[in-house]
Every structure is written in structure tokens, then in C-alpha cells.
Amino acid sequence: MREPLSKKLVLWAFVLVAIVTLSAPTIVVLGASFTAGNIITFPPDGLSLKWYAAISQASDLRNAFLRTLWVAAVCTVVAIPAGTLAGIALAKYAVRFERTIQTYLLLPFTIPLIGSGIGLMLIFGQAGILGQLWPVGVAVCVINLPFMIWAVTASAAGLDPDLELAAANCGAPPLQVFFFVTLPAVMPGVITGSLLMFILALNEFLVSLLLTDARIVTLPVQIYNSIRSIITPDLAAISVVFIACSGLAIVLLDRLVGLEIFLKSK
Amino acid sequence: MTSRTAYPLTWRIMDVLEGVAAAIWPRSMARATPYLMLAPAILLVGLLVLGLLQMADSSLRTLDTNTFLLSENYSLANYRRAVTEPLFAVVAWRSLLAAVIVTAVTLIFAFPYAYLMVRTRSSALRKILLIALFLPFFIGQVVRAYGWLIILGNQGMVNEALGLVGIPPMRLIYNYPAVLFGLVQYMLPFAVLMLAPALTAIPEELEAAAGSLGANWVRSFRHVVLPLCRPGFIGAGVVVMTLSLTDFAVPAILGGGSQDFIANAIYDQFFRTSDQGLGATLALMLVALGSIVVGLVFSLFGAGTLAVSRKRK
Numbered sequence: 001m002r003e004p005l006s007k008k009l010v011l012w013a014f015v016l017v018a019i020v021t022l023s024a025p026t027i028v029v030l031g032a033s034f035t036a037g038n039i040i041t042f043p044p045d046g047l048s049l050k051w052y053a054a055i056s057q058a059s060d061l062r063n064a065f066l067r068t069l070w071v072a073a074v075c076t077v078v079a080i081p082a083g084t085l086a087g088i089a090l091a092k093y094a095v096r097f098e099r100t101i102q103t104y105l106l107l108p109f110t111i112p113l114i115g116s117g118i119g120l121m122l123i124f125g126q127a128g129i130l131g132q133l134w135p136v137g138v139a140v141c142v143i144n145l146p147f148m149i150w151a152v153t154a155s156a157a158g159l160d161p162d163l164e165l166a167a168a169n170c171g172a173p174p175l176q177v178f179f180f181v182t183l184p185a186v187m188p189g190v191i192t193g194s195l196l197m198f199i200l201a202l203n204e205f206l207v208s209l210l211l212t213d214a215r216i217v218t219l220p221v222q223i224y225n226s227i228r229s230i231i232t233p234d235l236a237a238i239s240v241v242f243i244a245c246s247g248l249a250i251v252l253l254d255r256l257v258g259l260e261i262f263l264k265s266k
Numbered sequence: 267m268t269s270r271t272a273y274p275l276t277w278r279i280m281d282v283l284e285g286v287a288a289a290i291w292p293r294s295m296a297r298a299t300p301y302l303m304l305a306p307a308i309l310l311v312g313l314l315v316l317g318l319l320q321m322a323d324s325s326l327r328t329l330d331t332n333t334f335l336l337s338e339n340y341s342l343a344n345y346r347r348a349v350t351e352p353l354f355a356v357v358a359w360r361s362l363l364a365a366v367i368v369t370a371v372t373l374i375f376a377f378p379y380a381y382l383m384v385r386t387r388s389s390a391l392r393k394i395l396l397i398a399l400f401l402p403f404f405i406g407q408v409v410r411a412y413g414w415l416i417i418l419g420n421q422g423m424v425n426e427a428l429g430l431v432g433i434p435p436m437r438l439i440y441n442y443p444a445v446l447f448g449l450v451q452y453m454l455p456f457a458v459l460m461l462a463p464a465l466t467a468i469p470e471e472l473e474a475a476a477g478s479l480g481a482n483w484v485r486s487f488r489h490v491v492l493p494l495c496r497p498g499f500i501g502a503g504v505v506v507m508t509l510s511l512t513d514f515a516v517p518a519i520l521g522g523g524s525q526d527f528i529a530n531a532i533y534d535q536f537f538r539t540s541d542q543g544l545g546a547t548l549a550l551m552l553v554a555l556g557s558i559v560v561g562l563v564f565s566l567f568g569a570g571t572l573a574v575s576r577k578r579k
Binding site for chain 1: 282283287288289296299300301303304306307308310311313314315316317318320321324333374375376378379381382383384388392393394395396397398399400401402404405406407408409410411412413414415416417419421423450451454455459462465466482483508511512514515518519527528532534542545546547550552553556557573
């Protein structure tokens with residue numbers, strides 16, 4: 001069936017505006033990072049890599065980036081077991097109070113980020129662990145945990161209870177069934193979920209802003225703090241790190257599970 | 267190595283693990299296994315509940331301006347201040363209005379995007395649309411807002427370009443429309459990703475059938491696709507509305523302090539005026555406001571794609 005021309009035109013008009021709006025900041029940041037001038041101008045003053053050289057010398061930026069990686073790693077390491085187990089439990093078993101538990105596990109999404117962040121700041125402060133880095137990782141894990149659980153339950157269609165029973169019937173004890181039958185079946189979900197958790201933790205801003213102090217700022221907070229003053233291209237160069245990480249995550253996601261997984265209906 | 271040893275290492279490790287597992291979690295407790303599996307996630311989310319309780323405690327204590335400590339005794343003074351001070355009403359109204367406008371605009375642009383992405387025959391186009399969606403989604407709010415500053419700032423690209431043709435620079439950021447624009451850009455990926463599965467669920471044959479019965483594409487959109495996509499609109503709408511209502515970074519960066527939303531006001535109470543009690547009060551009221559918005563939408567339109575359901579075999 002041929003699409004009418006008017007439909008095509010209207011759809012494409014909206015989609016083109018959307019694509020330009022979505023991509024403009026990324027492209028501009030990329031372009032600005034290669035400028036030769038001291039301030040960002042249009043048209044650019046010429047091409048150079050000098051801002052990359054500048055940021056590679058800046059130890060505060062490098063340390064902030066390493067701290068961000070550490071936070072993302074803690075977040076992912078905590079999220080994988082907690083989210084995978086919860087996701088499998090919800091998909092496989094008819095647990096009591098299922099609705100209540102599901103609603104409860106969605107709390108990180110229903111409580112506004114500023115509320116979650118302030119609450120965690122207060123209890124971490126009372127526990128005397130504010131100012132350390134690992135609680136930031138745990139906090140970022142909590143606020144994004146539903147993504148991990150969702151990814152695992154969404155892939156639970158590949159989970160066949162008969163296979164688990166067959167394995168048990170052949171003499172496999174429970175842990176073996178779990179590691180060699182159940183877990184491989186939901187692996188696409190575990191991969192999707194952990195990639196999402198890692199990249200979202202890398203970018204997490206508000207909760208990091210609330211839970212870090214000047215000594216342990218993460219990179220997004222560092223960028224935010226520097227934006228206030230004059231716009232210089234070194235910030236653009238450091239932002240390219242995030243663009244590169246984002247690109248890498250997309251390639252990995254596409255290779256490992258396929259981006260089209262997000263288009264599937266429930 | 268494994269070919270020569272009769273009993274490979276992994277087997278022995280697994281046997282030890284099985285033994286340990288059986289000792290601490292015997293078969294007789296198998297019925298409770300699902301709850302054991304849910305426990306870590308429930309405990310992690312429990313941190314948020316603890317945080318809410320702590321905020322409730324702080325919200326009932328007023329700040330002593332002499333000692334800068336919270337009072338020992340409870341009172342509702344903070345709540346009285348939160349509802350009577352005109353500043354907070356202005357901020358709340360600004361955030362609510364933004365949430366409504368941003369939701370409407372985002373859905374209008376997200377629907378054609380999701381439709382084209384789901385329906386296109388070209389897998390290359392689908393991939394391009396997906397990448398254009400995920401790239402900003404994964405880059406984070408701060409870097410994106412920074413990109414807008416480069417484009418729209420007072421010495422930004424647009425003003426430089428206008429200067430070349432003799433138009434004096436205009437103030438394009440640090441105003442309400444700039445914040446709205448930044449929010450729409452931030453929310454688009456969320457909305458498209460919530461709409462796409464709902465569109466996938468609508469069989470293409472339905473549109474063909476409407477077409478063969480004489481409906482043009484506008485009518486088949488209006489009477490077939492849009493009504494069937496309703497659960498997707500509700501899901502996307504609720505997510506976009508609550509996220510923009512409670513956003514911090516976009517109003518802070520593109521509003522430049524003059525366009526504060528509720529989240530910015532809460533932050534200021536904690537880190538500028540150091541009034542933890544009033545800050546906690548405002549934060550709790552924002553949690554309540556968010557829940558009211560969600561509840562209102564759900565009771566008016568149903569839970570859409572956000573309804574909890576489990577496929578039973």
C-alpha cells in the first residue's frame with residue numbers, strides 16, 4: 001500500500017524538527033570542542049585539538065571523571081544481583097501481595113528525584129557516611145533500580161519453567177538450575193539493564209549534586225559548577241567524554257541485544 | 267584440562283556452593299524463595315522510605331534563627347509557611363504550568379516520531395531514528411543544557427549569526443520559553459520510548475482496513491490509531507508531566523536562577539538558607555503533588571501502559 005504524500009510530508013515535518021532539536025546540542029558541543037579560539041564563536045575560529053590537550057592536563061577534571069566511573073561501577077555492581085533476582089522473582093512466581101510489591105518497587109520513579117536525593121542525604125548524614133563515594137553509587141542504584149527490574153522482567157518471556165523442571169529432573173540442584181538454565185534465559189535483560197544502569201549513573205546529576213561535597217564532586221556536577229561562569233571550550237571538550245560514552249553504550253546495546261528491543265510491545 | 271580430569275573444577279565449586287546453599291536455605295523453605303529473591307531490591311528501595319520518614323520528622327521542626335538548629339518540639343509552622351508565602355505559590359504555579367505545556371508539546375512531537383519509527387519499512391531509517399533518540403538520552407541533562415547555552419547564549423551561535431546580518435543580539439535564554447524548550451528536548455526520548463510499544467501493539471492491518479473503507483489518513487489516525495494508542499499517551503503523559511514538574515537541572519541552567527521550579531526552591535532551602543525543616547516540608551509537598559497528579563490522570567484516564575500486569579502462563 002502506498003502512503004499518501006500529504007501524510008508523509010506532515011509526519012516528516014514533525015520528525016525533522018524533533019531530530020534537529022534532539023541532535024543540535026550534541027553536534028554543537030562536538031564542534032565547539034575542536035575550536036581554535038578562546039571563546040566559542042560562530043563561525044569557528046579554526047580547528048585545533050588544544051582544548052583536549054588542556055583537559056588532559058587538568059587533574060581536577062580527570063579525578064572527577066575517575067570518581068564518576070567509580071560511582072557508576074558501584075551502582076551497576078549493586079543493581080545486577082538485586083534487580084536480576086527481583087525481576088526473575090516477579091516474572092516467575094505468583095508471590096503474595098504482588099501488586100503491592102510492584103508498586104513499592106516503582107517508588108524510585110514515583111518519588112521525585114529531589115525528594116529521593118534529599119531523603120538519602122538526610123539518612124546518609126545521620127549514618128555518618130556522607131562525604132564518601134560509595135553511598136553515592138548506592139543512591140544512584142536505588143533511584144534507577146526499576147530500569148534494571150523492568151529489563152529483566154521484559155526478557156522473562158525467554159524463561160521456560162519446563163526447562164527448569166527438566167534440568168531439576170535430570171538431577172540439577174537449585175543453584176545449578178539457576179546459573180545454567182534460568183540466568184542464561186534472562187541474560188539479554190540483564191545486559192540491557194546493567195548497561196542502562198551504568199550509563200545513567202555516569203550521567204546522574206541531581207543526586208550527585210546533593211550527596212557530594214567539593215572534595216568528591218562527580219563530573220556532571222563539576223561541569224554544572226563551571227557552567228555558571230563564562231563559556232569556554234574546555235567544558236565542551238570534557239563533555240565529549242559523555243558523548244563518546246553514550247555512543248559506546250548505544251553500539252554495545254545494539255550489538256548485544258539490538259536497539260529494536262525497545263520497540264516491542266508488552 | 268577438563269578432558270583429563272574426571273571431575274572438573276567448576277563441578278566441585280558448584281557442589282560446595284550447593285552444599286552451602288542447602289545448609290542456610292533448606293528445601294523446606296522453598297516456598298519463601300521468591301521473597302528471598304525480592305529482599306535485596308526491597309531493602310534498597312527501603313532507603314527511600316527511610317528518607318521520607320526522616321524528611322517527615324524534619325518538616326515538623328522549625329529553624330531556630332539564633333542557633334541555626336532545628337527545634338526539639340514538633341509544630342506545623344513549616345507547612346503554614348509553605349502554603350502562605352507567595353514566593354512558593356509563584357514557583358509552584360510556574361512548575362505546574364510548565365508541566366502541562368511541556369507534556370502537550372512533547373506528545374505532539376513524540377507521536378509522529380514513534381509512528382514513523384515503528385511503521386517504517388526501512389530498517390536503516392529505524393536505526394537512525396533510534397540512535398538520534400538514544401544519543402541525547404544517554405548524554406545527560408547537564409551536557410545537553412550546556413549545548414543549548416552555546417547555541418542560544420548571549421554570545422551564542424544564534425546571536426553571532428544574527429549579528430552577521432546586522433540584527434542586534436537577543437536574549438534567548440534565562441527566560442521561561444527557554445526552560446520549556448529545554449524540557450521538551452529532554453522529555454522527547456522518554457515520550458517516544460513509552461509510545462513506541464503501544465504503537466507496535468496496533469496491527470497495521472487496521473489502518474489498511476480503515477483505508478479500504480474509504481477513510482483518508484487523517485481520519486484513520488483520528489478514529490483508529492490515536493484512540494488505540496491511548497494507553498501509550500497516558501503512560502508517556504504521566505512520565506513526562508511528573509519529570510518536568512520536578513526537574514532541577516533545566517530550570518537551573520537555562521533559567522539562570524530567574525525561573526526556579528519547585529525542586530530549585532527546595533535546593534535553595536537546604537543549601538542557601540540552610541532551613542532544613544522548610545526544605546523537607548517543600549520536598550514532601552512535592553512528593554504529594556506528584557502523587558496527586560499521577561492519581562488524577564489515572565482516575566480520569568486509567569493507568570495506560572503503566573498498569574502493573576504479569577503474563578500468566
